[in-house]
Amino acid sequence: MSANLVRSRLLSGLSKQKRLFSTNITAEPPRDPLAGASSIIAEQSSSSTPPPTPPVAEPVPGNKKSFGFLIFTLFGALTGVTAAVGYVTYAYSTAEIDEKMKSLRAYTNYHPPEDASSLEKFQGLFYSTALTGFGKATDFYLDLRRSIEEQVRGFTEPSSDKLLPDLHPQEQHVFTLVLDLNETLLYSDWKRDRGWKTFKRPGVDAFLEHLAQFYEIVVFSDQLSMYVDPVVERLDPKGCIRYRLSRSATKYQDGKHYRDLSKLNRDPAKILYVSGHSLETTLQPENAVPIPPWKVDMNDTALLDLIPFLEYVARHRPADIRPVLASYQGQDIGKEFIERSKEHQKRMQDQKHQRSIWRR
Structure with a gap:
């Protein structure tokens, strides 16, 4: 009976050692040097690569097109005004332009009647203001033109209409x-x-x-x-x-x-x-x-x-x-x-x- 007891105690001790051995192996997994090296290289390469450049914002086609249209419109307006001024200068004298402006100047002092509607008053005020501005621009043009013509006349025309004094x-x-x-x-x-x-x-x-x-x-x-x-x-x-x-x-x-x-x-x-x-x-x-x-x-x-x-x-x-x-x-x-x-x-x-x- 003692022999059986000793055998059972011996077997129980061996089983404990076996469990201890198996536990140590699973707690420390085997190290693979190749696998570890490859993972480190991958991590270093990923960390050294610069971040991607943010995309550059391209101009919106619509804005560029509208700006070009604005330039074209201004150029066309300037060309039209220049052509109109040139034609008026060629076709009419300063006296003729001044005569044609008399009727427009009379309308600049227009005042709508008291019983006129608000729309009629607004239209009268609008036309009067517009014609006033146009009249001032025309007056400036006439003054400038007269000054230029006077300077040109001093060079092209004789210095006097009577170059010699009266004969005795x-x-x-x-x-x-x-x-x-x-x-x-x-x-x-x-x-x-x-x-x-x-x-x-x-x-x-x-x-x-x-x-x-x-x-x-x-x-x-x-x-x-x-x-x-x-x-x-x-x-x-x-x-x-x-x-x-x-x-x-x-x-x-x-x-x-x-x-x-x-x-x-x-x-x-x-x-x-x-x-x-x-x-x-x-x-x-x-x-x-x-x-x-x-x-x-x-x-x-x-x-x-x-x-x-x-x-x-x-x-x-x-x-x-x-x-x-x-x-x-x-x-x-x-x-x-x-x-x-x-x-x-x-x-x-x-x-x-x-x-x-x-x-x-």
Whole structure:
């Protein structure tokens, strides 16, 4: 019986050791070095990767389209306003625009009657305010346009409507002889070795001194006064030239400076304009006395040849010089007048001879 007891106690002790052994194994699971290494690498790689970049917000197509439409609308409106202002400036004068605005200005002071409805009062107020603003804009445009036109007129128009003072009552019969300067009375030339030099046309002194007895002599040049004044003073020390006019007295048109003889404050029937470029430099070619332009030809006699014709006109005083000049159109007036004078003298001699024969 003791032997059985010892056996049972021995078996119970072995069973306890077996349970203890199995418990220790399950509490500490086996370590797999490969599995552990792979999991660590995975964790490190995931931790070192930067966070993804947030998406950039793209512009909404609708906003870009509306902005472009706004720019297009403003450009179209500006183009339309510019075209309208340009057309009005071209088609109407300031006086015409001011006349058309009178009726609109009268409506700006419109007041609806007391018994008018609220809608009628609102419409009247709206139209009155709109027309007031339009009228102010128009007034600003007219003031600006008048200022610009005045500035342009000061450059393109003669400095005065009366370029010469009134003629003395005792000289109302005197003709006015207008002379161009360059290539007519003198010639200015420039060379690098000597600069500018001015040459007098042959016979200019005798021409001025003789015709000053019969004419009111005026020099009319398209050069600046700073050039004209000193040149005329040296050209005419005896004071045969009564007046001198320069570029400010010309009319600028189509890129050229024209002599407008109608601004001289003289009878156009008694004006003669002598120039080497007379038909191209005056607005009244019917008063032109063309002579060949001079460029330092010392054998030239054009001025001296013209003296007999001009003296004849001054002595006989035709009622209107323009038909006389028209009869010489396309010809050298100085030489043609001499030829006509010779023919006239010949006819007079023939008639005198015939009378003497009849008397016999």
